[in-house]
Amino acid sequence: MAELTLVEAINDAFHTELGRDESVLVMGEDVGRAGGVFRATAGLRDKFGADRCVDTPLAEAGILGAAVGLCMAGWRPVCEMQYDAFSYPCLDQLITHVGRYRWRTRGGMGFPLVVRMPYGGGVRAPELHDDSPEAYYAHTPGVKVAIPSTPADAKGLLAAAIRDPDPVIVLEPKLHYRTMRGEVPAGEHVVPLGEARLAREGDDATIVAYGSMVPVAERAAEALEGEASIEVLDIRTLKPLDEGALLASAGKTGRVVIVQEAPRTAGYGAELAAILAEKAMLDLRAPVIRVTGYDVPYPYWQIEDAYMPSVERVVAAVRKTLEF
Amino acid sequence: MAQTLRVPGSHELRRVIGDGEAIPDGEVEGLEERDLLELYRSMVLLRTYDERSVVFHRQGRVGTYAIFWNHEAMQAGSAYALERGDWIFPSYRESAIGLLRGMPVSTVLSWWRGHPSGWWNPLDYNVASICVPIGTHVPHAAGLAWGKKLRGESGCAIAYFGDGATSEGSFHEGANFAGVMRAPLILFCNNNQWAISTPLAAQTAAETLADKAVGYGIPGVRVDGGDVLAVFEATREAVARARAGDGPTFIEAVSYRTAPHATADDPRAYIDLERVEEEKARECLGRYEAYLQRAGVLSDELAEATRAEAAEALRSGIAAAEAEPPADVALLFEHAYAAPPASFAAELAELRELLDG
Ligand SMILES: Cc1ncc(C[n+]2csc(CCOP(=O)(O)OP(=O)(O)O)c2C)c(N)n1
Ligand SMILES: [Mg+2]
Numbered sequence: 319m320a321e322l323t324l325v326e327a328i329n330d331a332f333h334t335e336l337g338r339d340e341s342v343l344v345m346g347e348d349v350g351r352a353g354g355v356f357r358a359t360a361g362l363r364d365k366f367g368a369d370r371c372v373d374t375p376l377a378e379a380g381i382l383g384a385a386v387g388l389c390m391a392g393w394r395p396v397c398e399m400q401y402d403a404f405s406y407p408c409l410d411q412l413i414t415h416v417g418r419y420r421w422r423t424r425g426g427m428g429f430p431l432v433v434r435m436p437y438g439g440g441v442r443a444p445e446l447h448d449d450s451p452e453a454y455y456a457h458t459p460g461v462k463v464a465i466p467s468t469p470a471d472a473k474g475l476l477a478a479a480i481r482d483p484d485p486v487i488v489l490e491p492k493l494h495y496r497t498m499r500g501e502v503p504a505g506e507h508v509v510p511l512g513e514a515r516l517a518r519e520g521d522d523a524t525i526v527a528y529g530s531m532v533p534v535a536e537r538a539a540e541a542l543e544g545e546a547s548i549e550v551l552d553i554r555t556l557k558p559l560d561e562g563a564l565l566a567s568a569g570k571t572g573r574v575v576i577v578q579e580a581p582r583t584a585g586y587g588a589e590l591a592a593i594l595a596e597k598a599m600l601d602l603r604a605p606v607i608r609v610t611g612y613d614v615p616y617p618y619w620q621i622e623d624a625y626m627p628s629v630e631r632v633v634a635a636v637r638k639t640l641e642f
Numbered sequence: 643m644a645q646t647l648r649v650p651g652s653h654e655l656r657r658v659i660g661d662g663e664a665i666p667d668g669e670v671e672g673l674e675e676r677d678l679l680e681l682y683r684s685m686v687l688l689r690t691y692d693e694r695s696v697v698f699h700r701q702g703r704v705g706t707y708a709i710f711w712n713h714e715a716m717q718a719g720s721a722y723a724l725e726r727g728d729w730i731f732p733s734y735r736e737s738a739i740g741l742l743r744g745m746p747v748s749t750v751l752s753w754w755r756g757h758p759s760g761w762w763n764p765l766d767y768n769v770a771s772i773c774v775p776i777g778t779h780v781p782h783a784a785g786l787a788w789g790k791k792l793r794g795e796s797g798c799a800i801a802y803f804g805d806g807a808t809s810e811g812s813f814h815e816g817a818n819f820a821g822v823m824r825a826p827l828i829l830f831c832n833n834n835q836w837a838i839s840t841p842l843a844a845q846t847a848a849e850t851l852a853d854k855a856v857g858y859g860i861p862g863v864r865v866d867g868g869d870v871l872a873v874f875e876a877t878r879e880a881v882a883r884a885r886a887g888d889g890p891t892f893i894e895a896v897s898y899r900t901a902p903h904a905t906a907d908d909p910r911a912y913i914d915l916e917r918v919e920e921e922k923a924r925e926c927l928g929r930y931e932a933y934l935q936r937a938g939v940l941s942d943e944l945a946e947a948t949r950a951e952a953a954e955a956l957r958s959g960i961a962a963a964e965a966e967p968p969a970d971v972a973l974l975f976e977h978a979y980a981a982p983p984a985s986f987a988a989e990l991a992e993l994r995e996l997l998d999g
Contacts, residue, residue, distance in 0.1 A: 351912040352839030373844050375809035376776055376837050404775060407811060442756060445736065566968045571924050612989060614978040619705065619756030624971040630996045 344400030417460030436492030474509025719873030780816030806837025826884030867897030934959025
């Protein structure tokens with residue numbers, strides 16, 4: 319065990335996985351010489367060579383499209399998109415090819431690639447450095463989506479993504495890259511995709527969150543101490559979802575608040591709410607409430623705090639379910 | 643006007659400004675003393691804006707900032723070849739180019755301060771919004787130029803982007819579109835030879851970026867990006883071609899990024915610091931100053947007065963930016979739609995209640 323920041327844990331996963339499997343390579347803008355703008359890939363070029371930690375041209379569609387071809391040639395490419403919103407040029411490749419090729423070849427070919435990127439707001443950055451695009455990814459058939467909220471999970475989920483036979487998108491909460499520290503198992507550490515994490519046990523209501531919203535949910539639960547006992551479920555993998563954990567917690571507490579930083583309409587929270595409506599109707603003692611970003615472009619940073627779901631908004635939503 | 647397409651790598655680097663020794667100074671036809679000094683004022687204003695911004699950033703008064711030190715000649719020289727009605731499509735590297743169109747200093751500072759007063763209306767200046775996603779504004783500029791032509795209007799457009807941007811699909815699609823539509827567009831590539839930590843050699847196998855123009859069937863020219871007069875002259879020719887109905891031109895302005903990519907970047911990990919020092923020694927404003935002095939156009943007093951004027955513009959600019967009232971949270975819900983959905987009012991009311999709570 320070592321105490322690492324979230325981004326150091328990602329770097330640790332890379333060192334372990336590239337050392338373990340010679341077919342894994344890392345590619346993206348500024349990942350080599352600079353070690354990534356957040357230093358997630360620091361030291362890889364020196365240790366594994368410029369062919370396994372590749373500075374690519376500035377072309378996200380090219381990066382992901384080339385990764386498809388690299389898979390065909392026997393590689394397991396891990397692509398970095400420099401920021402959430404700069405991944406959008408790669409959506410064409412993702413939707414038209416990455417998510418379809420296994421199906422298109424009737425299972426004949428696998429595409430064990432990873433796309434990872436920093437996501438989310440709160441970092442006082444210029445426009446388009448703050449998006450939460452998980453719904454675009456989760457909506458795409460044929461790809462999996464994971465979002466860690468702790469350093470240990472950042473390492474373990476990335477390792478699982480790299481080892482997975484299918485394309486996996488990993489979104490990393492950039493707000494916590496350097497500010498969150500935690501114990502991280504040394505050496506090989508894999509957190510299986512599709513397993514949620516009970517971040518906090520409680521009896522009266524459940525807050526469901528992922529990524530950067532997990533700490534917000536935890537602080538809301540703390541704020542409600544003495545008033546109500548709150549469970550926090552960190553779902554960790556959006557696809558495949560650990561439905562069992564979601565339904566178990568809903569069954570236990572009967573009240574669910576879902577928190578997502580992304581805009582509200584057709585966000586991932588809507589999917590969670592729909593599953594609860596389909597499968598937990600009789601367990602619920604109050605309507606499911608979503609606390610989300612608003613249906614607007616991510617704002618100028620001077621008012622970004624008002625956009626981001628706050629502890630206060632989450633607490634108010636939980637109280638609403640408790641008082642229902 | 644028929645253009646001969648050159649063979650790869652054959653583009654000469656155009657220069658006007660000499661080195662005061664072996665290379666003689668040239669002149670640009672039609673530029674009078676008044677013009678030369680106006681170009682100087684523009685460069686000094688941009689330089690001052692940039693240097694002060696870095697200080698303001700250190701003081702916590704502006705956020706992350708994309709430094710454009712040593713890019714002033716490319717911006718001022720090209721913009722001076724345009725008319726007020728022509729459209730400018732800047733990237734983040736040209737964030738302050740609106741200053742050359744009368745935009746207040748406080749507006750640009752506010753953009754980097756994350757304050758809504760920095761989000762100008764492009765129609766006020768014919769300067770489009772700052773484009774952050776690399777190369778994605780190139781098709782916009784192509785569309786605007788094409789649209790002007792379709793309407794029988796005379797205006798043209800210029801799109802600014804970097805060497806790295808030429809790797810993006812959007813750049814290629816926009817350039818090709820402009821070529822096919824013979825849009826009155828200037829594709830202005832600031833080749834500062836770095837895209838953050840990625841050197842040009844890792845960006846393209848082409849010998850020069852100007853070579854790319856061949857593939858779009860349009861003229862490509864290569865100019866010394868540290869030579870404001872050469873940049874002006876090349877852009878003026880491209881503008882004339884555009885206005886004559888002869889379509890777009892690709893200009894590769896060759897310079898060097900001597901500063902970090904942005905305030906958040908530390909280039910020591912990847913850049914050759916000796917080369918940076920060499921390039922700093924021949925930075926564009928100093929070269930132009932020396933030229934003007936050799937030509938007997940710029941006195942020390944005038945240079946001093948010009949710098950003082952720019953310094954004052956920045957002093958009052960930051961004061962005005964900092965005097966802006968704090969942004970109201972109601973702005974979250976404004977302008978995403980012409981007619982906002984009813985839900986926004988309820989969400990705002992709820993948010994206010996919590997914030998005032
Ligand atoms: C689509 C997209 N991908 C990645 C980025 C992140 N990014 C910002 S600037 C930059 C390098 C741009 O280099 P270049 O085009 O040469 O312009 P310069 O910054 O040198 O002016 C990158 C990769 C971005 N802004 N947009
Ligand atoms: Mg560049």
